[in-house]
Amino acid sequence: MSDGPRYRRVLLKLSGEKFADDDNSISPQIVNSIAAQLVEVAGRGVEIGVSVGGGNIFRGTSPQAAGMDRSSADNMGMLATVINALSLQDAIEKQGVDTRVLSAIGMQEVAEPYIRRRAIRHLQKGRVVIFAAGLGAPYFTTDTAAAQRALEIGAEAILKGTGVDGVYDRDPHGAPEATRYSDLTYLDVLSHGLKVMDATAISLCMDNRLPIIVFELLREGNIWRVVDGQPIGTIVHAGPESASAEGELTG
Template sequence: MAAYKRVLLKLSGEALMGDDAYGINRTVIESMVRDIAEVVRSGVEMAIVIGGGNIFRGVAGGAAGMDRATADYMGMLATLMNGLALQDAMKHAGLVARVQSALRVDQVAEPYIRPKALRYLEEGKVVIFAAGTGNPFFTTDTAAALRGSEIGAEIVLKATKVDGIYTADPKKDPSSTMYAKISFDEAIARNLQVMDATAFALCRDQRLPIKVFSIFKQGALMRVVRGEDEGTLVHL
């Protein structure tokens, strides 16, 4: 039985690339959707905030020297592209998903409306929040903390390429060890790069825990929602 009734899954755009330089790897996204479907069909209500780094990376060279606000809006559009791709993959897997965008793009996605998002979750639909917070200078990590708080999620699941938070970069320092648990204050003080300080602070203030785990580890998502020993818990 799941330990959580409602969760917010934060997916980075880079996680959708697989081993590609940029863009969306269909095999990777289908694998992720299978794991998500297993969790949703177990009765867990799931919303997703998705990043756009994989799409934006393809135009990063042309963005050099660009105004920060303009670049951030381009990044928001990249998250919308990822959200639509994820919605399509879910449709093929038999899941019903709705994309809600913080930017108005009515031809392709609904605007973010909190009561509608809550109703969709109660109906067993997956809600994909795109375009971050709709504001430049705020990351999709902060959007995950914000949307998670707004929908009453019990935990933010930060899906990464590594299986938790380490004392140092495990690729550079093989002797580094993984934290089983770490407090918000310690994560901020140590300047851990898993999520930005604004997202950590918002989750701390809203008493919303974060679990950091690898989305590429088979069965990890289900183990996390069951409350099993998987990844790193960031807590008060």
């Protein structure tokens, strides 16, 4: 018999691209699917925060921003994350779970300002807390913002939802022979340039021994499986010197 889920408080990192399909920058079907998983997890007593990106709408480093001042472009990207946060909030609340959007940029008519103690209190009350607008400053990625928020709220793990079932040594869509790793250390990720989160975010997690679990987001029930400690995806942690995998890192 299980004593409950492996993780009691987590932060889910969602890139903006996860909100989109081929026809829409925000797909109602995808957003509703993510919301249903979050509702399931919250309903089982897990405290869950969500950090959202905005790349489906605008990213400060995207071709759309070519020639723009970086600060202005990043500010636009942060505003895009608020749009995604509001769409996810709507979908979750229509499925019966209370949420709060906390923005690092003041916009009190649509979101609460981010205050760490307030975020923790919302989590304790069973609300899904959606973090928007990154860190409220340019030059910081949403990966770094997610790591920062996870540490501030005392999350036990970062869950990174992706389009594949873990971290591979190369793009599995273009290379069927790609190796999936079940287990990696932070140093493995940094030294081999694996695409998990950016170097600043990985370093933050490494310094604070905060595990990152990379998994396939849109497979029904997967968020719960990760929270429950089931062996899916890839875990990045401060484990042994070299990673174990369905192949081992070398070189």
